[in-house]
Amino acid sequence: MSPPLRKHAGANRRHLEAGGLPVLPALPLKNLKPIFLDFDDSMDPAAWARRIWWVSNGIGGYAAGAITGMNSCRSHGLLAAALDPPAGRVLMLSKFEETLVAAPRGRYELSVNRHPGTFHPEGHRYLVQFRLDPWPTFLYRIGGILLEKWVFMLPGENATVVGYALHAAPGPVRLNLRPLIPLRPLDRLTTERVADPPKCVERPGEVTIESPEVPVPLVLHHSAEWVESAPCWVRGVVYPEDRFSPGAREDLWSFGELVHLLRVGEAVAVVASTGRQGTAEPAFHQRRVENTLTVAARLQDPPGAGTLAARLSWSAEQFLVRKKPLDERLFLQGAAPTGPPAGREALIALPGLLLATGRQEPARAVLETLAREVKDGLVPVRFSEEGCFPEYDSADTSLWFIWAVWHYWKSTRDLKFIRKSLLLPMEEIIQGYLDGTLFGIGMEEDGLVVLPDETLPLTWMDAWEPGKTRSAPGCAVTPRNGCPVEINALWYCALKIMETLEEEMGRRRAATFHRLAHLVQGRFQQVFVSPTGAVYDRVLEGLQDPSHRPNALIAAGLPFTPFSKEQAARVLADAERELLTPFGLRTLSPKDGRYQGRCAGNLKAQAQAMHQGTVWSWLMGPYVSTVLKVRRLTRSVQSDLKGRIGFFLEQMERRHLGIVPALFDGDAPHAPRAGAGAEAAAAGMLLKGIQEAKLRERA
Known part of the structure; x- marks a missing residue:
């Protein structure tokens, strides 16, 4: 033959360069280096x-x-x-x-x-x-x-x-x-x-x-x-x-x-x-x-004119997955390339990864896909690797859904789509929290949301120790049952968003949401803020947990926060003093006896460190939002944020090849966790920060 x-x-x-290597190709997205x-x-x-x-x-x-x-x-x-x-x-x-x-x-x-x-x-x-x-x-x-x-x-x-x-x-x-x-x-x-x-x-x-x-x-x-x-x-x-x-x-x-x-x-x-x-x-x-x-590049409009925004925007396409090429259902992977389709991470990523980059249609598709899966007031936190079945063990994913809808409305003013496809699932979420739903998640008479089961990690700090079998995990590493601060801040924020959208639609329930939000904020102030101004991470049966974690900063950075401006400033100062690193925020203060500065070793060791000091890069988003709330967008603030966000560009090029890893060691030099891939929430929050800080021509 x-x-x-x-x-x-x-x-x-x-053609070959002077050094004998093929010339670098032109890339289809402007400013993509x-x-x-x-x-x-x-x-x-x-x-x-x-x-x-x-x-x-x-x-x-x-x-x-x-x-x-x-x-x-x-x-x-x-x-x-x-x-x-x-x-x-x-x-x-x-x-x-x-x-x-x-x-x-x-x-x-x-x-x-x-x-x-x-x-x-x-x-x-x-x-x-x-x-x-x-x-x-x-x-x-x-x-x-x-x-x-x-x-x-x-x-x-x-x-x-x-x-x-x-x-x-x-x-x-x-x-x-x-x-x-x-x-x-x-x-x-x-x-x-x-x-x-x-x-x-x-x-x-x-x-x-x-x-x-x-x-x-x-x-x-x-x-x-x-x-x-x-x-x-x-x-x-x-x-x-x-x-x-x-x-x-x-x-x-x-x-x-x-x-x-x-x-x-x-x-x-x-x-x-x-x-x-x-x-x-x-x-x-x-x-x-x-x-x-080339087609993907034409559909993008990065929020900044620099190389970081272009690189983050370019990476967004690889997080989007469908069941088949023309399927209307669209998912976002939380951790790429190996992670299954996500709920919580997809919603946290959506404002930056999709809306800030001009991808309104994919944003609608992701929201609509998750809205179809609402069950008893809960949005799936993830989809299984086998069968892609929705999993609901989360108290915050449903509230992040309402937060993401708010950002969609602020970006598009598309009330027609919200009324047609998202309003009923949002109302089901609120009703589910009012009546009580799966895993015992629900609002108490005083207005605060309570998580009763200490064995289930239902917040974003959801690490498990590995169990004896593949299907039976061990115990939760960071129990946050009771009233977690960011869950109740998200609950308050969701109620205020519902109030605002109901007003925009001319519906009568706006007053009901207003009264309920007022109740929640009053009780929040009583329970989570100490007489000295310190903020508790959670409250359990009257006992306050003073652990210094980034959850209060998440609460302070929401579009509607139950904190006053002075309280948010205290939260920000505390976070900058003990949690902030060049790669994100630590999950626990190094001054805490439980702090672990390295996220390494076997699965058990990694699980034990994951929320006990490990740096999460997506937390740069709440940090930027809180800075802008407290200090306003002055030239000095913009210059500082330019330096902090821009730092990621060098790291993406040299250390991480265009991706933003999810996790870094709490201790310097802050090595990324072994096997860590790209995280949608981290890339999305950086893009959101570029947009909020108006770093056009700068990032």
């Missing part, structure tokens, strides 16, 4: 294990890994497919072990794996540049050979394209690709199964791999000259940044190698999917993805 025709590199066959990192052969792969790239397909699937070519945790891989979009993810393809063979005797392994006590192969020695935009791109130089690798996903499909282009070489080279295949759910690990390996079927231009562990096959479309059958297990691959268990190990199976012959100016690609039909020609898929990115 004659070898297949070789296609020229197309979009990847660009390309992120790229240069390396030499002294690069330490361990030091870069937390620099993560990721791409998504809009239905919950993704590809992700470290910029060195190594997978740092068990959820990393080239194809994590959403079998029940936008959830039900399984890891189909971990990576390709790439070997470049050049005359006369050169054999160069480009991949990187961590094994106990060592790295093998050591392909990072040949990596000279990593580029994040418009998709993750790796440039390798070996003497006179320059090879480019890129990764992107096809929109709306569980399909990843991995391409290679040869830009320079003394002569033809051979590129061998050995796929490492896990075929498992995201949270599990595979071990060698000698008696029952996956089943492999080879056809022209296609290799299909099946396993009883997953219901669909992995299909590799390729243009290789031949397939070299050499089944084997790669044993003991270590995931140093694994969220479940740092240092976890896995065995990965391979059927053999896809062997390609490349000449200068040619490109090849492998399309890994769950069964799509189509070409493996790289330029065709590049044009399709480029068109999708």
Whole structure:
């Protein structure tokens, strides 16, 4: 059989810079600065294990890994497919072990794996540049050979394209690709199964791999000259940044190698999917993805004119997921790329991530999707990974829903949509809290909302210790039963929002909401504010909890707050003194004996630290809102906020590759938590802060 025709590199066959590397591509969004990192052969792969790239397909699937070519945790891989979009993810393809063979005797392994006590192969020695935009791109130089690798996903499909282009070489080279295949759910690990390996079927231009562990096959479309059958297990691959268990190990199976012959100016690609039909020609898929990115850019209007606003706005698209490409139901992932669709985090993110960036239609769709799921006055806090079923164990998500509707109205003045699609769910929420709803959540006679069960973490501080089984978690780490301060501030805010919207609609219930809000504010002042002006974090059976946490700041930053301006100023000063860091706010003061300055170790250790000192980046949003309430938008305040918010740009470029991680250590230098991906709430709150502080031309 004659070898297949070789296609020229197309979009990847660009002019070379003076240094011999392809020129950086133009990006479709104004002010979006390309992120790229240069390396030499002294690069330490361990030091870069937390620099993560990721791409998504809009239905919950993704590809992700470290910029060195190594997978740092068990959820990393080239194809994590959403079998029940936008959830039900399984890891189909971990990576390709790439070997470049050049005359006369050169054999160069480009991949990187961590094994106990060592790295093998050591392909990072040949990596000279990593580029994040418009998709993750790796440039390798070996003497006179320059090879480019890129990764992107096809929109709306569980399909990843991995391409290679040869830009320079003394002569033809051979590129061998050995796929490492896990075929498992995201949270599990595979071990060698000698008696029952996956089943492999080879056809022209296609290799299909099946396993009883997953219901669909992995299909590799390729243009290789031949397939070299050499089944084997790669044993003991270590995931140093694994969220479940740092240092976890896995065995990965391979059927053999896809062997390609490349000449200068040619490109090849492998399309890994769950069964799509189509070409493996790289330029065709590049044009399709480029068109999708261009359309997405046209629908954006970042709130600031600088690179931070553009980068945050650009990242927003990857949080949006649907059940299928044209489905009206739209979800936001709270933690991307591995998190399931979210409720609380989606609503906290919505004003900045969608409204501040000009995405009014997606904002409507997200609100409408969540409104349809209201049950007994509760909005889902999240959707399950298996089956995408709504889960309701939250006392604040429903109140954040009303807060998000308020921001939607302030941004669009679209009362017609609110009256038609959101008003009844909002009224159901209020009635649910008045009557009492699931988990015992409800308002007492004095007007305050009470959470009776100390075993259930129903606020945003919802960490559990891991239990003995996967389905039975252990105890709540940060009990906040009783009357939490931010829950009751959100309750007051929700009542004031309902009062205002009812007035705008000319409805008679506005007076009822006004009286109820007045009752709540009066009791709030009596219960949460001490005679000295200190604010309690929660009240339980008459006992006040003086723990210094950021929850009072959340309360102070709401559009309607039960605090006076003087009380909000006290809350702000206390937070700046003990909680504020460059990356967000600590969840507990370092002066508290329970404070834990590092969020590391196994799941239990991470859970114990998560709300006991760990920094959450989304809390910069309430901080900015409170600053503007207390100090007003003066030039001095604007300059200070410009510095604080702008600090994230450098971190996004160098440390986090365009994402805002959710969690950082409370202690300096505030390292991000192992395995932490991008957080929608953090990106959204930064965008909201840019808009509120009017940092146009500045951020």
